[in-house]
Amino acid sequence: MGRFQYSLLEQAARVPGKPRHKTREVRIGTVVIGGNNPIAVQSMTTTDTHDVEATVRQIHALEAAGCELVRVTVPKPEDAHALTRIRERIGIPLICDIHFDYKMALAALDHPIDKIRINPGNIGGPERFRQVVRKAKSRGIPMRIGVNAGSLERDLCEKYGFPCPPAMVESALRHIEIAEEEGYHDIVVSLKSSDVLVAVEAYRLYAQLADYPTHIGITEAGKPPYAVTKSAVGLAPLLLDGIGDTIRVSLLGDPVPEIAAAFDILQATQRRVRRPELIACPTCGRLAIDLEKIVAELEQRLAGKRLPIKISVLGCVVNGPGEAREADIGIAAGNGKGMIFRNGEIIRRVEEAEIVDALMEEIARWEQENQHRLPQQRDVEGLGRRRLPLISS
Ligand code: SF4
Numbered sequence: 001m002g003r004f005q006y007s008l009l010e011q012a013a014r015v016p017g018k019p020r021h022k023t024r025e026v027r028i029g030t031v032v033i034g035g036n037n038p039i040a041v042q043s044m045t046t047t048d049t050h051d052v053e054a055t056v057r058q059i060h061a062l063e064a065a066g067c068e069l070v071r072v073t074v075p076k077p078e079d080a081h082a083l084t085r086i087r088e089r090i091g092i093p094l095i096c097d098i099h100f101d102y103k104m105a106l107a108a109l110d111h112p113i114d115k116i117r118i119n120p121g122n123i124g125g126p127e128r129f130r131q132v133v134r135k136a137k138s139r140g141i142p143m144r145i146g147v148n149a150g151s152l153e154r155d156l157c158e159k160y161g162f163p164c165p166p167a168m169v170e171s172a173l174r175h176i177e178i179a180e181e182e183g184y185h186d187i188v189v190s191l192k193s194s195d196v197l198v199a200v201e202a203y204r205l206y207a208q209l210a211d212y213p214t215h216i217g218i219t220e221a222g223k224p225p226y227a228v229t230k231s232a233v234g235l236a237p238l239l240l241d242g243i244g245d246t247i248r249v250s251l252l253g254d255p256v257p258e259i260a261a262a263f264d265i266l267q268a269t270q271r272r273v274r275r276p277e278l279i280a281c282p283t284c285g286r287l288a289i290d291l292e293k294i295v296a297e298l299e300q301r302l303a304g305k306r307l308p309i310k311i312s313v314l315g316c317v318v319n320g321p322g323e324a325r326e327a328d329i330g331i332a333a334g335n336g337k338g339m340i341f342r343n344g345e346i347i348r349r350v351e352e353a354e355i356v357d358a359l360m361e362e363i364a365r366w367e368q369e370n371q372h373r374l375p376q377q378r379d380v381e382g383l384g385r386r387r388l389p390l391i392s393s
Contacts, residue, residue: 017270020242023213026142026186029093029114031068033188033245034213039272040246041262042069042215043255044097049079052086058255059090065259069246071095071117074108083111095144099151102128109135115188117144120175121151129175133182142186143179144215147171147202149193165202168193172206187212188246192219196234203243213245223252228261232268239269276302276363279312279323279330287315289333289352297356302363309366311359329362331355342366 023034033040043062047054049072059070074080074096087094093114098105100122108116109132116136123129136143149163153171160167168191179187189212191202199218206214218234221227231249238244249261266272280295295313302311312330314320320332324341331338338355340348342362350358 044071080107144188190215194220216244217248
């Protein structure tokens with residue numbers, strides 16, 4: 001008997017990854033979320049919604065960056081009046097964000113919007129919430145019950161002492177119950193907090209209790225780059241647990257960079273793999289080639305490629321061969337040359353100047369040979385290299 005219980009290792013899963021939290025499907029315009037559908041990337045405009053030109057311009061910029069759902073705030077009647085004009089000029093589903101005034105929710109629901117977000121903590125009580133639910137139901141429009149730790153109902157703060165995870169989840173559940181009493185099930189839930197620990201535990205608790213899809217995010221994350229790191233720190237444990245059906249990275253300022261950050265988080269957690277995974281070492285004194293230049297060129301030449309391939313580019317022979325063997329294609333450098341690996345076997349040795357061309361040739365060959373394994377439709381979720389992740393359209 002050794003000091004450690006090695007039998008545990010034999011029983012442990014060799015391919016890591018948890019299944020997704022089983023949630024109902026909810027249609028938001030042309031995008032279906034929940035179930036096995038891809039985790040959709042959402043953002044929010046920063047313009048005055050009634051400034052139709054500026055709002056549409058920003059939504060087009062978000063669309064060009066890959067945004068799949070967009071939210072606009074509707075604080076005033078003039079914002080509600082602009083919704084139809086905005087909706088007809090954009091290509092992605094339009095979500096209306098409502099705080100404080102349930103009449104704004106009712107006004108927004110007169111327009112061809114795709115979803116409404118209500119904050120149960122400030123909508124004015126259960127009866128007003130019920131009125132919004134009835135109208136959303138009659139219009140066939142889904143609703144997010146968007147709990148926020150910063151604006152939780154007073155009675156729940158008193159019951160639990162402060163806006164903690166169980167208080168937030170109770171807020172969501174009791175509003176779900178009201179909606180269900182009205183026969184309404186087109187519900188999405190969010191439990192946001194600017195405190196990573198609070199948000200993560202709230203979503204985990206919710207996932208044990210209900211099956212409506214979740215929109216996940218760390219609210220008021222602040223200014224990049226810290227805000228991107230903070231969002232990743234909060235979203236990654238949820239995604240790894242299988243929680244989350246739509247995602248937003250909230251950044252102060254221009255919302256366009258939110259999209260790339262969200263897709264990076266989905267890629268790194270392998271919940272939605274959409275591009276080659278490039279593994280590159282940080283370099284050190286053992287470096288045998290100009291790795292930075294090679295990686296920069298490779299990144300440029302791979303830009304836009306929707307291939308779920310793992311490519312490793314390492315600067316010397318310490319970890320190079322090992323990493324390259326675990327990747328689909330890899331190089332390990334030594335003395336100004338590169339050994340190219342494919343599925344763990346050395347297939348070529350090339351001069352440093354030829355490394356990028358040689359890698360691109362091998363990537364093209366891999367793509368050709370794996371055509372039959374590359375699904376044509378949108379991905380469900382990334383499953384890691386060992387089971388080929390599906391590709392997004
Ligand atoms: Fe250094 Fe080699 Fe490791 Fe790169 S792979 S960090 S060059 S030891």
